[in-house]
Amino acid sequence: AIYQAPTDPMLNWDGPDLLAGCQAAGFSAELQVEHTHTDLRITPALLERWFNPGCDRPSYGDHLAQSLSESERQTVREVFSQALSHQVVSWAGAIALIKASLPI
Numbered sequence: 001a002i003y004q005a006p007t008d009p010m011l012n013w014d015g016p017d018l019l020a021g022c023q024a025a026g027f028s029a030e031l032q033v034e035h036t037h038t039d040l041r042i043t044p045a046l047l048e049r050w051f052n053p054g055c056d057r058p059s060y061g062d063h064l065a066q067s068l069s070e071s072e073r074q075t076v077r078e079v080f081s082q083a084l085s086h087q088v089v090s091w092a093g094a095i096a097l098i099k100a101s102l103p104i
Contacts (some may be wrong), residue, residue: 002063010057015096027100040091042084051077 006012015033022029051061051073064073 002060008057015094018096018098022098022100026102028103029098029100032097032099034095034097036093036095038091038093039088041088042086044081044085047077047081047085050080 003011015031019029019031050059052059054062061073061077064076068076
């Protein structure tokens with residue numbers, strides 16, 4: 001649900017939306033999506049960033065606060081810390097590459 005927030009301009013779009021925006025602006029455009037997988041070490045600093053209140057954007061902990069009590073959020077934080085701290089996990093992502101040109 002965090003990554004599908006319809007009101008978050010950092011997340012409420014996808015590759016076809018980018019392509020449509022370029023075309024609406026008058027560009028001839030092509031889209032290529034590169035899926036990425038990388039190893040990510042879950043550091044204590046990363047866990048802090050996930051659970052501390054967000055500054056510019058809501059953190060994971062802020063999102064949990066919409067559904068869980070403070071005690072429940074603390075339990076999740078402790079479980080994450082015990083299970084994930086200093087572990088390396090596979091992290092998936094995607095990069096959208098757009099080739100755009102103005103028609104001649």
